[in-house]
Amino acid sequence: MLDRPNPTTGEIVKRCEELFSDLTFAAARQWKAAEPGRIVIGFMPYYAPRELVHAAGGLPLGIFGGGDQLEVIHGDAYYQSYICRIPRSTIELGVSGRLDFVDGMMFPSICDVIRNLSGMWKLMFPDKGARYIDLPHNFEDDLGGEFYVSELRETCHWLSAMTGKPITDEALRASIAVFNENRRLVREAYQLRADEPWNIPSSELYLLLRAGMVIPVEEHNKMLRDYLAAARLQQRPRKDNARVVISGVFCEQPPLNLIRSIEIAGCYIVDDDFILVTRWENSDVELAGDPLTNLARAYLHDSKSTPPKYEPDEAKKGLYLVDSVRRNRAEGVIFAMTSFCDPGLLERPMLQAVLKKHNIPQIAFKYAENSGQMQPIREQAGTFADSIKLWSGT
Numbered sequence: 001m002l003d004r005p006n007p008t009t010g011e012i013v014k015r016c017e018e019l020f021s022d023l024t025f026a027a028a029r030q031w032k033a034a035e036p037g038r039i040v041i042g043f044m045p046y047y048a049p050r051e052l053v054h055a056a057g058g059l060p061l062g063i064f065g066g067g068d069q070l071e072v073i074h075g076d077a078y079y080q081s082y083i084c085r086i087p088r089s090t091i092e093l094g095v096s097g098r099l100d101f102v103d104g105m106m107f108p109s110i111c112d113v114i115r116n117l118s119g120m121w122k123l124m125f126p127d128k129g130a131r132y133i134d135l136p137h138n139f140e141d142d143l144g145g146e147f148y149v150s151e152l153r154e155t156c157h158w159l160s161a162m163t164g165k166p167i168t169d170e171a172l173r174a175s176i177a178v179f180n181e182n183r184r185l186v187r188e189a190y191q192l193r194a195d196e197p198w199n200i201p202s203s204e205l206y207l208l209l210r211a212g213m214v215i216p217v218e219e220h221n222k223m224l225r226d227y228l229a230a231a232r233l234q235q236r237p238r239k240d241n242a243r244v245v246i247s248g249v250f251c252e253q254p255p256l257n258l259i260r261s262i263e264i265a266g267c268y269i270v271d272d273d274f275i276l277v278t279r280w281e282n283s284d285v286e287l288a289g290d291p292l293t294n295l296a297r298a299y300l301h302d303s304k305s306t307p308p309k310y311e312p313d314e315a316k317k318g319l320y321l322v323d324s325v326r327r328n329r330a331e332g333v334i335f336a337m338t339s340f341c342d343p344g345l346l347e348r349p350m351l352q353a354v355l356k357k358h359n360i361p362q363i364a365f366k367y368a369e370n371s372g373q374m375q376p377i378r379e380q381a382g383t384f385a386d387s388i389k390l391w392s393g394t
């Protein structure tokens with residue numbers, strides 16, 4: 001039998017685009033239908049313990065809003081107009097039946113909007129499970145750690161009640177191992193993009209991450225391996241672009257065209273906070289010992305910083321961005337924040353002050369997941385890139 005040649009980056013990205021634009025979630029539906037008793041558990045940004053769902057034999061499904069393809073009709077009736085769009089488009093996905101195959105939803109404690117959405121979900125879809133994942137804001141093992149272990153344990157019980165089977169430590173360790181591999185591959189892709197951003201366009205990397213939200217992690221691992229192998233073989237033209245870090249895109253997603261517009265305007269994105277759940281932990285989660293304790297420790301001591309996550313040490317606030325700029329040899333930061341996003345917009349002035357103190361150039365703008373007019377973004381990002389090239393002295 002002839003071996004199938006490795007797919008090209010173009011072929012992989014095409015598959016990712018199909019998954020990205022399919023708001024019926026056909027791939028997840030097919031996965032569920034393939035074996036009786038399978039469960040699909042949706043989760044919202046920015047973080048959810050996907051390992052638990054996997055260990056229960058389920059598929060964790062990232063619900064990242066409706067993007068710019070979904071017309072929100074019903075969702076607008078449930079919320080006031082002056083909040084972000086992702087809760088409204090998520091309601092729209094639910095009310096329109098697009099999530100009818102989803103057995104339960106996990107809502108991380110990212111902000112009041114998501115907290116309210118978890119309560120609304122319970123009322124609107126009483127036959128479906130809904131779990132609010134209360135994340136710790138205290139980072140001591142015997143306080144926040146204990147609390148988070150009990151949250152994780154409760155979540156395991158919640159999942160077991162759906163499948164009728166307990167989740168064993170062995171299954172949890174196997175799931176942590178497969179997600180460790182996924183995070184390693186994502187980190188590898190991020191490193192490769194930082195080294196050769198002309199070879200790994202951020203719009204492609206973003207689509208690769210989004211694909212991982214709707215397909216099994218094992219399939220995503222193969223997809224990432226194939227993409228990395230193909231990307232290493234190619235040489236795309238190198239441009240004299242400015243290297244930038246994007247901050248603020250941790251929850252409601254920017255339209256794909258926004259990412260493309262920033263790149264077309266002359267910026268290489270060398271780090272970002274897109275879909276943080278794919279690389280939330282900075283290194284492998286420990287496998288030996290109690291798996292829930294290991295997940296909690298990784299959350300407390302080795303996870304990403306982002307505006308919704310509490311930083312107990314005032315002196316450290318925002319330094320993660322400075323570190324990202326230095327580590328990735330970036331020349332500036334673009335704050336792309338969701339309109340009406342409290343955690344993002346309240347934190348931004350403090351982050352800007354930290355960057356100013358470290359003489360790091362920056363610009364800021366807002367978007368919604370359905371923003372259509374990209375010309376102002378292109379002009380702003382283009383002017384920023386030009387000013388870096390002309391005046392930053394790099």
Ligand code: SF4
Binds near residue numbers: 085110251
């Ligand atoms: S975009 Fe901001 S305000 Fe809206 S749900 Fe997400 S974190 Fe909350």
